[in-house]
Amino acid sequence: MRRPSVRRSWYWPTVNFRGVKPVLMTPETEVGPWRVLEQRGQGSYGAVYRVERAGHPEQGPFALKLALHLNDPRFEREGELLSRLQHAGIPRLVERGTWEVQAGGGFPFIVMEWVEGVPLYEWAAQHPLTSRQALRLLAQVASALAATHEAEGVHRDVKGDNIWVRTRDAGAVLMDFGSAYYRRARVLTHQFPPPGTPEYQTPECQRYQWEARHQPSARYEAQPADDLYALGVTAYRLVTGRYPPALDMRVTEQGFEFFRPPRLPPEALVSVSPELAEIIQQLLSDDPSGRGTTQEVAEVLEHLAMTAGPQADHRITPLPARSNPAQPLQPRSSRAEAPWLAMAALVYLWIGAWWMKEGHVPVPEKVPQSQVHEQRDGGTVGLGAQVLASPPEARPDEPGMSGIALDIPKKPLPGQRLPPCERYTVEIHGGCWAQVSGAVSPCSASMYEWKKACYLPLIAPSRPSTSDTP
Structure with a gap:
């Protein structure tokens, strides 16, 4: 009986091979001896597929991790380390190689045991x-x-x-x-x-x-x-x-x-x-x-x-x-927690300086810290990214809430956001500042004063992590 031909289906959304997702594969695509069954995940640098060895489905499924970028050296490093490891709590490396698609260029991949x-x-x-x-x-x-x-x-x-x-x-x-x-x-x-x-x-x-x-x-x-x-x-x-x-x-x-x-x-x-x-x-x-x-x-x-x-x-x-x-x-x-990251980043931009200056512990009932979680790509919240939904109300016995507010310095503070400033913020002496609504001179010691109004510095967020976690 004649074996039906294998459908090979893959595509490049960009022709110069420099896009974020230069190659994705659909079921029945073959990478060497491996036949794709389904895609199971994708990160910044690689996509993970459930595959089987062509002609030997009885061997069970395997996990194939394919680079999204041509000649990506990360896969060489990952494959080399996995080849040194033999442990029941680490996926066993089965094969590593490169899916050649043009002369001198291909997509590195590694094949590991499938973990259900x-x-x-x-x-x-x-x-x-x-x-x-x-x-x-x-x-x-x-x-x-x-x-x-x-x-x-x-x-x-x-x-x-x-x-x-x-x-x-x-x-x-x-x-x-x-x-x-x-x-x-x-x-x-x-x-x-x-x-x-x-x-x-x-x-x-x-x-x-x-x-x-x-x-x-x-x-x-x-x-x-x-x-x-x-x-x-x-x-x-x-x-x-x-x-x-x-x-x-x-x-x-x-x-x-x-x-x-x-x-x-x-x-x-x-x-x-x-x-x-x-x-x-x-x-x-x-x-x-x-x-x-x-x-x-x-x-x-x-x-x-x-x-x-x-x-x-x-x-x-x-x-x-x-x-x-x-x-x-x-x-x-x-998976259900990722939306909190966007909210946390927005709040962090507005009032991040307040908690760094005062050193207060965030109030859990405002925004519980457990609701600010990592994303699958390693997260986007930077150094000290713990936030409040709004500044806590000042009480006379709180440390740091008495005294005279500081004048806005003649140059930006270390780590402060530089122009162009975000909407609803203003540029003062080369830095971005957010005016505290309803606060007027004399400002509390947790704020900076400028022309009889109270301000907080806008702190620049950290760059997102490059961790690849498909």
Whole structure:
């Protein structure tokens, strides 16, 4: 019987191969021996397809990640690191190559084992979560990270979206090594911010970005401690439904300084076991050495998953409102959270300077921090991106609310937005300023004064991350 011809269907929306999406494939397209079944995701640099080996469907599905740009070197780096890793919690590399489409040009691809499952936060929203289950999942991720670090690699984008829980055995799998780096690998990111998702970046990374902001050639070198901190953020959000407060900045007479807003421990928010609460606090240490080594963390988590007390088998639930005045939201799928990013960015532009200058902790009931989440492409919220829906009402006993307002300086403040200014803002002395509605001289100490009106500086947002997370 004659075998029907294979339909090959792919297209370029642009003919010069320099567009954002130069090639997309439809079902039945063949890339070497791999036949496309369906597209399952797309990021900034690659698209993921469920494929099968042509002529051997009995082998089951595989995941093919295809570059969206000709000769993209990111895939060479990702494929090389995956080739060094053999771990149950990391997708196994099956093949890597280039889909040649013209002389000297093609689209790199990698083929991995197919992982049937859902992202971690989505899984937690669909299943009752206990502390023992959380410890077990985190132990599996830490073990995968230990293997990565042993191979001299750093993942650089550990988060709930990149940790999948397998359907068949509820095991955790560390996914998407598109932002990963290994020693002596080719450097691909030459500007800020470094790859990754801002909410998961370490204090040392955030400080470096600020201190080296005027050095175009500066580059942050991620370490295993960065992955461990991101695992701590993931764990905190997994059990509480919110992010821990990020490192903040405030204005002093000497300039800007960093400080850590008060962080409620997990046990103050939810009924988490003491063993899990303690390891989360360790992973979120501001001191990189205080987080421990990856292998130590993996071993401790595995030990705690087996030996934690009876409370570890109780479902994690929010504490009563009287014990928890800042009630956290329950974990939910990040697909439903992306719209909050646009709102957060808009609010950040208008009043970001207020909280940096005053150093206040955001009021959760205004805009809960758990509603400002990462996007699939690594996020768009920059350094210290914690926001308020509106400035809190001043009270006489609040620090910083008394005294004489500062005059607007003769030149822009560090990090201030420069002209052309946004709508509803004005240019004063080369910087963009927002007038505080209803506030007149004498202004509070949290504001700047100009011609008997009160203003706040507009802070320039950080550039979106380049993390590729299809």
